[in-house]
Amino acid sequence: MKQTRTGIPAAAAAAALLLPLTACGGDASADGDGSTVTVTVGYQSRTINTVTAGTLLRSLGSFEKQLDALGDGRTYKVKWQDYATGAPITAQMTAGKIDIGSMGDFPLLINAARGQQLGKPTRLVSVTGYNLRGGLNTIVTAPGSRLTSLKDLKGKKVSTSVGSAADGTLVRALRRAGLDPAEDIEKLNQEPAVGASALSSGSADALSQFVAWPGLLARQGKAKALYDGALLNLPTFHGVTARENFAKRRPAVLEAFLKAQAQATDYLASHPVDAAEKVAKATGLPAEAVYLYNGAQGIATFDPAIRPQLVAALKEDVSILKDARLTGDVDVDAFVDDRYVKKALGPAEYAERLAAGPPKPAGEVWPEGARKTLAFASPTALLRHVAGHRDSVRAAYVPDATTGTLWFADRAVWVADGTALLPFVAPETAQAYVAGHGGARVITYDQALERAS
Template identity: 30%
Template sequence: MTLRLHLAALVLAASALVSTAEAETIRVAIGTQDTTINTATGGLLIRELKLLDKYLPHDGKYAGVSYDIQWKNFTSGAPITNEQIAGKLDFGVMADFPGSFNGLAHIKAGRKSIFITALQGSVGGSGNGIVVPVQSPIQSFSELKGKTISVPFASTSHGMLLRAVKEQGWDLEKDVTIITQAPEVAGAALKANQIEAHADFVPFAELFPWRGIARKIYDGSQAKTPTFHGALVDADYAAKYPEIVVAYLRAAIEADQLIGKEPEKYSELIAKVTGVDAEVDYLFHGPLGLQTRDLTWKPEYRQAVATAIDTLVLLKKADQTYDVNSFIDDRFIREAFKQSGLDYEAALKNYAQLPLDAKDAATGEVITDPKRVAEVWVAGEPLVRHYASAQNALKALKSVESEGKTARVFYAQDRESGIKLLGAQAWFVRADNGEVDAFLLKERAEAWAKAHGGSVQDFATAKAAVVASN
């Protein structure tokens, strides 16, 4: 009897060894762009908070499998595409323009990738922008005729720049010189006044002004062309492991929900990981942010991909076009919404900015007009203070300083477009009744003052005027 038990134990042990040897290990390799902070919900936050582990399947055909989760960080989309085509990555996050190139490059290599979700973007075009050196006299894009503008080639900001040139009716060969320059090179060049203007993607059109080495003179919303960053996956991988694709998207949904509830906390986390200042991170991820976090395939985002593909062909960066409807696949994000208990159709129809449900920190009044909102993030305070108007925020700023405290940053919303601005870089119109409105461009502030009355002021002047009137 003892011998039989011993033999049975040996058989069980052998079976276990065989089972272990045969257990599948599935790779989940994701290429991120951490410093492109509007991709955080598809990369950085999932990784840092270990959200993917929560949703990866372990039943059915996945019973007994183990996962080899690999994260690789890049500064742009192009190397992610290269790694995907080489079979080293399964997922990648990037913008509409490089994402479209990703799809075309896969076709050329005899493979296929699919765009599975948007992560954050703007149907109006905000996120991309053009900056000039701080001391430059240039105040608007129209003044760049005959100038040299640098841009990361084949980026979403490159597409924006080409559209802006077209809008002016300029000849690309004669009226402007466009050169390629990566963000890390452009920053030094702007600081040393070595370039006349630079176009860039998230977050550099805001980060350079925030760090005092440039002024923003053009926002992508002026081109009125949608832009977004999203996620792609290898089509064969998605066909073989659809449940893993859905798991990744469920992790992205939770990341989106978390930063929506606590934007200051997670802006600080993004800053810690990337070195991109939390004040700039919040500019994108906070309520009424410069862009909207949006995981649905809005028609405008589909059009952004189509426009990018056409532009790449025009630039001879690609020699064939691509059917957008075969490239964008919304089945996985729809299933992720369903499993997360969310209504995809309702989200698809929602075009509102990330909402601000708050009362004025000074007056207690409910904030109702998003285009007049201003905010102050006080050093040492975990939460941003919200105000119903710029004049209320400027008054509060004086009180903060009189208490010996320091304001990390002052935000204001553009009176016309509603996009969030860094207050120190904005222009203000102070009306005769004391009301103050903010604008990205001096020329728009001047037009507003002419139409509605009031004087145009920079941030320091507007601040001093509000203080003096009280």
């Protein structure tokens, strides 16, 4: 079996990341006479599907306002701690240094397992961003790469973050393609930024990562999509976890956080462009890349309700982590606790949110200087608009004709099928469509624009 390229096996690397840290932080503790309470929130600013529990929430000041409104005679202080991945948040939580944290589905399971192992249990209390098909994770290659399918990865070096949802996508996708993830590729266990550099330098042939890295690299012209995670048709999501003893000790504080998260969610839905700009300003990410995931038709749907489909997906994810020796069995039902978010939203609103589904994918154009985007009913209509306004289009987005995953129009693989112009995230998906539709063929983006106009 091939060893993960970190100098130590993958399981040992993950365990090292999860060791309790002694860095500064704070339990939701009272100072002196108990009049001042400090709450520590761990988040990932550049993992933009957690923004409603992190970057955007912090920018709006919603949590602090909810705490001020408690009116219990205490003064509350919020410490925001930013991390690149979920592993150090888990380490800090189990050390009692972080009270509330947000992370992706696979790290959430490790969070649950670690808390259970140490006798310091944590609970999944809400969801941030999700995609019911799995479109939040993407495998990309260098712009000039000759790789066009997953089978081409045999014998290649692939960078990912072991224990992340992106790693889970890589493992599942390779297995479906008939490849052994442990034997047929050389997996490089790297943080997203390191993996992006490895791809650019040529020391990695492909990169499997979570948001916003694939879209960011594609936007910058540093990568092109090889595999759309939505082809797995398995839900992936990010969520909020809290230490059980914190939740029991400070239920009003946790409820205040979840109310604030709901407010941030509603703000994102009603002001998607402004929200993208706020997140971009706080993270340094291009707003166009943020909007790809968090926009009105973005890849992610945001809602704090804990959907049954997401809980079912968590249970399926356990086997992937067990095979990688990153966890043992995880009691998902014990980990999931929706009582707090139900109370924060109220039973009627919670039921209403559960009943609402993700929006039907549609194309969007973001005009230069505009605070709203333009929606288009068909890719052809969108292309026609872009062709006529080339100098005033900030970004254009189109949904994959097979999976619905939103992608940049100028980075998509285009297919002409009669008079229809169809976009796809990855070449393999486009070729699969062409193979099943006589007369259809792959064309360039410029050719698509010309045909539309």
